[in-house]
Amino acid sequence: MTKASEAVLEEIWRSLHAATARHTPFTLGYLGTVDAEGAPRVRAVILRRVDREWGELALATDRRSAKVSEIAGNPRVALTVYDEERSVQQRIEGRARLDDSAERERVWVSLGSHSRDLYRSPWAPGTILPAEAGDDVEPRPAETHAEAATDDAAAFERFAWVRIECERLDWLDLSASPQERWEFRRGADEWEGQRIVP
């Protein structure tokens, strides 16, 4: 790789990593999956971890959500983030998998109670709510310590830690003059980068 492409690659990983340490414009991205009919599905997700050494990103989701079954059917995913202040778009393409290693548990423990509460509902995301009885499907707050512990175990079961092995990175800087676009592909040992037409 040239010095210029190395510098862009460095900036890609630095800025993705920064997005997981504090809130930056790259913290919120749009994840695309492919459903069983081959149709694209895109939704907002929070970028939670960046592992530069393995070239992987991670996000948290509900194991029962549509995106998890879509990934099981076809692991190919794409994630796009955009920094409006810098006019920089990053597109990431790769393969996703559920990570059931000890890291999943470590992440679960590190989550704030507000985030963990999202997994307490017995109802899967996308479940149709009765027209007039929205209150009926709200999970009842746990009343006893034992119940709370059971709820916590059930919530953990629903918690999925999704890792994305990045295969292609696309960096578009609209603030540069002329605009700059670089693509990086994962080679056998290292990333290979080239400048391409925006």
Ligand SMILES: Cc1cc2nc3c(=O)[nH]c(=O)nc-3n(C[C@H](O)[C@H](O)[C@H](O)COP(=O)(O)O)c2cc1C
């Ligand atoms: C700002 C914002 C952040 C979100 N972050 C996440 C996230 O990190 N993980 C997640 O599963 N869903 C997140 N969501 C909800 C998803 O966009 C989506 O509605 C939900 O996961 C169900 O998607 P699915 O049915 O395609 O699986 C977020 C939504 C918004 C608006």
